[in-house]
Amino acid sequence: MLINELLKGFIKEAQTYYLPSNNTLWVSMLIQCPYKFRLLREIPSLKALIQLQSNVLIGNLIHKGIEYYIAKFDIGIGERYVRIEKNVDGNHYTITGRVDVVDNNYCYEIKTINTVINDYRIPLRPHIEQLLFYLYMLNKEFNEGEKDYVFIKYSLGYLVYIDLGKYTIKEIEVRFNDYAYNKVDEIIDDRIRNFVKMEKIPLYDGECNYCLFKSWCKYYKR
Numbered sequence: 521m522l523i524n525e526l527l528k529g530f531i532k533e534a535q536t537y538y539l540p541s542n543n544t545l546w547v548s549m550l551i552q553c554p555y556k557f558r559l560l561r562e563i564p565s566l567k568a569l570i571q572l573q574s575n576v577l578i579g580n581l582i583h584k585g586i587e588y589y590i591a592k593f594d595i596g597i598g599e600r601y602v603r604i605e606k607n608v609d610g611n612h613y614t615i616t617g618r619v620d621v622v623d624n625n626y627c628y629e630i631k632t633i634n635t636v637i638n639d640y641r642i643p644l645r646p647h648i649e650q651l652l653f654y655l656y657m658l659n660k661e662f663n664e665g666e667k668d669y670v671f672i673k674y675s676l677g678y679l680v681y682i683d684l685g686k687y688t689i690k691e692i693e694v695r696f697n698d699y700a701y702n703k704v705d706e707i708i709d710d711r712i713r714n715f716v717k718m719e720k721i722p723l724y725d726g727e728c729n730y731c732l733f734k735s736w737c738k739y740y741k742r
């Protein structure tokens with residue numbers, strides 16, 4: 521009963537998360553295979569499949585618990601939405617994201633993993649990219665209106681891996697500077713293009729191995 525109610529809530533949340541309005545893209549759409557989102561549009565029941573994964577449910581609960589303690593102990597700001605505007609190839613896009621924790625000069629992205637992901641594989645490339653995209657967006661928001669100079673206010677990010685299999689927590693530091701700002705700016709443009717044109721599917725080698733949608737996908741690569 522409790523689990524059902526929680527699942528209903530998370531599935532409802534996922535409706536808005538995975539299917540944003542026209543030309544609004546979530547950061548998560550730019551760091552993984554774009555075809556997943558085409559499948560989500562074409563087969564709406566797949567949204568529930570994601571939320572019904574026990575590791576996703578546990579991950580959601582851990583996030584909510586961390587948010588509770590961030591508020592209770594007054595540590596930074598939990599779950600902050602960031603939003604930037606982009607013009608790519610003559611089209612306008614809004615990029616939006618949800619950062620887990622933001623403090624004065626840094627941010628945290630919390631990931632729950634299990635033993636399927638061995639220690640030597642973390643940090644995972646899409647997780648590093650997600651954190652770098654958030655640092656870029658936080659800095660871009662901060663510099664809004666300034667044209668000639670970008671002040672890097674958010675210069676540090678942390679990936680926090682909570683391993684559900686080993687009961688361990690690992691914090692990985694990611695630094696951010698002017699060079700990263702300009703580089704990420706270009707990468708986000710490329711990812712928007714790829715999301716629209718679907719030229720690179722999957723986005724990373726080996727991504728299909730962990731894809732929940734491989735049984736439905738005509739591009740699945742072993």
Ligand code: SF4
Nearest residue numbers: 553728731734737739
């Ligand atoms: S199976 Fe591979 S190509 Fe298909 S949606 Fe998943 S990641 Fe993309």
